[in-house]
Amino acid sequence: MRALTWHGKHDVRVDTVDDPEILNPRDAIIKITSTAICGSDLHLYDGYIPTMQAGDILGHEFMGEVVETGAKSSLKKGQRVVVPFTIACGSCYHCGKHQYSACDNGNPADNQDIGQEMYGQPMSGLFGYSHLTGGYAGGQAEYVRVPFSDVGPIIVPDGLDDDEVLFLSDILPTGWQAAENADIEPGDTVAVWGCGPVGLFAVQSAFLMGAHRVIAIDHFPHRLDLAKKFGAETINFEESKTYEALMEMTGGIGPDAVIDAVGLEAHGFFVDNVVDQIKASLFLGTDRTHSIRQAIHACRKGGRVSMPAVYGGFVDKFPLGAFMEKGLTLKTGQTSVQHYMPALLNAILEGKIDTTFLISHRMSLEDAPKGYKMFHDNQNDVTKIVLKPGLAAAI
Amino acid sequence: MSMTMATDEAPPATSKLKDERTSAIAALTQPKGDDLIGRSVTINRPREELFAYWRDFSNLPTFMDNVERIDVLSDTKSHWVVKAPAGKTVEWDAIITEEKPGALIAWTSAEGADVPNSGRIEFVDAAERGTIVRATIAYDPPVGVVGKVIAKLFQREPAIQARRDLRRFKQLMETGEVATAAWTQKQRDEENA
Numbered sequence: 162m163r164a165l166t167w168h169g170k171h172d173v174r175v176d177t178v179d180d181p182e183i184l185n186p187r188d189a190i191i192k193i194t195s196t197a198i199c200g201s202d203l204h205l206y207d208g209y210i211p212t213m214q215a216g217d218i219l220g221h222e223f224m225g226e227v228v229e230t231g232a233k234s235s236l237k238k239g240q241r242v243v244v245p246f247t248i249a250c251g252s253c254y255h256c257g258k259h260q261y262s263a264c265d266n267g268n269p270a271d272n273q274d275i276g277q278e279m280y281g282q283p284m285s286g287l288f289g290y291s292h293l294t295g296g297y298a299g300g301q302a303e304y305v306r307v308p309f310s311d312v313g314p315i316i317v318p319d320g321l322d323d324d325e326v327l328f329l330s331d332i333l334p335t336g337w338q339a340a341e342n343a344d345i346e347p348g349d350t351v352a353v354w355g356c357g358p359v360g361l362f363a364v365q366s367a368f369l370m371g372a373h374r375v376i377a378i379d380h381f382p383h384r385l386d387l388a389k390k391f392g393a394e395t396i397n398f399e400e401s402k403t404y405e406a407l408m409e410m411t412g413g414i415g416p417d418a419v420i421d422a423v424g425l426e427a428h429g430f431f432v433d434n435v436v437d438q439i440k441a442s443l444f445l446g447t448d449r450t451h452s453i454r455q456a457i458h459a460c461r462k463g464g465r466v467s468m469p470a471v472y473g474g475f476v477d478k479f480p481l482g483a484f485m486e487k488g489l490t491l492k493t494g495q496t497s498v499q500h501y502m503p504a505l506l507n508a509i510l511e512g513k514i515d516t517t518f519l520i521s522h523r524m525s526l527e528d529a530p531k532g533y534k535m536f537h538d539n540q541n542d543v544t545k546i547v548l549k550p551g552l553a554a555a556i
Numbered sequence: 557m558s559m560t561m562a563t564d565e566a567p568p569a570t571s572k573l574k575d576e577r578t579s580a581i582a583a584l585t586q587p588k589g590d591d592l593i594g595r596s597v598t599i600n601r602p603r604e605e606l607f608a609y610w611r612d613f614s615n616l617p618t619f620m621d622n623v624e625r626i627d628v629l630s631d632t633k634s635h636w637v638v639k640a641p642a643g644k645t646v647e648w649d650a651i652i653t654e655e656k657p658g659a660l661i662a663w664t665s666a667e668g669a670d671v672p673n674s675g676r677i678e679f680v681d682a683a684e685r686g687t688i689v690r691a692t693i694a695y696d697p698p699v700g701v702v703g704k705v706i707a708k709l710f711q712r713e714p715a716i717q718a719r720r721d722l723r724r725f726k727q728l729m730e731t732g733e734v735a736t737a738a739w740t741q742k743q744r745d746e747e748n749a
């Protein structure tokens with residue numbers, strides 16, 4: 162089959178590799194019909210995530226048709242499914258508590274050592290996201306092997322397009338979980354750093370959860386316009402100082418809850434950010450963290466910090482003092498996608514959440530390397546690229 | 557490190573340069589070289605069920621990566637065939653020395669084993685979390701032989717092997733299968749070789 166493979170920093174290629182096979186009883190093989198490039202994939206593209214190996218197949222946002230099933234899969238050939246990016250067994254203690262992204266068993270035993278050493282406990286398994294999280298082949302390919310297919314994939318009802326449901330695999334539940342982690346109370350003002358897919362879904366979710374005002378922060382005019390469409394007020398951090406603007410907009414109080422939907426690659430023209438960039442490229446124990454610092458600084462006393470954004474290592478100049486003195490709480494984590502999928506599918510069916518607005522580009526799998534470069538270089542216009550293995554290459 | 561940066565500015569652990577990457581990862585997972593290994597894991601299944609599976613020693617190769625085969629010779633005696641480098645095997649007989657149904661199994665290699673060894677596995681109730689499984693494996697190598705040499709004999713450092721075997725036991729008991737990231741049978745066979 163054809164698959165998008167990682168070969169190093171800014172080097173991804175479409176290669177011909179072996180077709181996946183059923184290896185365990187609960188497996189299924191899915192023929193991919195749509196698969197998206199994620200902001201998290203750019204962290205891999207930029208070489209920030211350790212334990213990648215040349216030839217790794219990327220992609221953790223995908224859906225398609227069931228073409229083969231193991232003896233204990235509950236899926237049937239021909240069904241259309243969306244697959245969660247988190248690989249969870251459904252039967253360990255954490256899965257029992259619906260903490261699917263903390264599943265004990267998704268990550269192969271040999272791969273758990275790295276996470277155990279780095280973080281104290283092994284990470285769960287994720288598709289197409291380094292060997293730290295399992296080393297599973299991802300879905301930016303023609304086919305993918307899906308373990309625990311009786312727990313993860315959700316069956317798509319007839320009449321829904323791929324584009325309407327694809328984002329159930331990651332970014333819609335991630336935006337939703339981000340808003341849930343902000344413990345929004347009626348009347349709240351919620352500030353969201355980053356108007357990428359995660360931030361934009363967090364904006365929609367925050368309103369659905371009763372936020373009175375949502376303030377979205379970015380520097381891409383087009384992305385800020387999308388946030389406005391959902392009713393958010395906006396701050397362009399190139400035009401105004403984020404902290405000052407937030408204080409002005411909230412009458413000196415600060416937002417009740419803040420959501421960092423930026424992560425590792427926070428853009429900015431701040432001295433600490435430049436230092437972070439240099440250190441990050443030398444792997445000197447720092448993530449680039451301007452957005453989380455700013456969010457904590459601006460958050461009101463006793464407020465809540467939600468951090469869907471991905472960080473990998475240690476952080477310099479984390480404002481622990483502000484955090485303590487203001488009595489903040491922080492919730493974060495990889496998304497427990499399986500937990501949110503059914504309710505969010507219903508929300509889509511009922512027209513409460515719009516997903517298709519996000520897709521700016523559809524292209525063939527063969528054009529994926531071009532797609533990565535475009536997404537990386539032009540985030541204003543490129544909001545989301547969906548790869549369709551069925552489409553012919555544009556050449 | 558700075559020399560590497562000249563050709564590849566990615567962090568070492570993601571580097572295109574294979575050696576750089578391998579050593580960065582190895583540094584994180586370095587074996588500690590013990591010859592007495594104790595490990596605990598909590599498994600979300602009842603104690604009796606876990607005990608019963610373990611008590612049938614012919615099941616152990618389903619999760620013990622380096623054990624090729626165990627023949628059960630009698631109620632207390634078994635013959636172990638363990639993988640060694642270059643397609644070779646190491647073999648010994650083991651005898652169960654202590655048993656408390658549902659709670660404990662201890663065994664030791666019989667007289668004359670190349671690498672005398674013993675093991676002990678305990679099963680303790682952990683209320684709503686299932687069962688705590690505690691394994692102790694001891695190697696008693698000839699004088700002067702240290703863990704590293706045992707590792708050579710067995711392909712892998714025993715401490716790492718034990719830790720990973722227990723995780724596989726947990727996976728098998730909780731999910732009915734051992735997780736693999738391979739996507740073809742050929743890849744999985746290579747991993748298990």
Ligand SMILES: NC(=O)c1ccc[n+]([C@@H]2O[C@H](COP(=O)([O-])OP(=O)(O)OC[C@H]3O[C@@H](n4cnc5c(N)ncnc54)[C@H](O)[C@@H]3O)[C@@H](O)[C@H]2O)c1
Binds near residue numbers: 378380424494
């Ligand atoms: N927790 C999870 O399970 C999970 C799942 C998916 C994605 N993520 C993470 O969420 C984050 C966002 O993902 P995405 O796909 O929306 O990414 P994205 O790269 O498309 O969007 C990030 C946005 O942040 C903006 N930005 C950069 N610096 C900023 C700053 N200082 N202040 C305000 N905005 C700034 C950028 O302009 C961009 O529009 C990433 O870190 C991603 O890895 C987490």
Ligand SMILES: [Zn+2]
Binds near residue numbers: 199200202221246
């Ligand atoms: Zn994603």
Ligand SMILES: [Zn+2]
Binds near residue numbers: 249251254265266
């Ligand atoms: Zn689980």
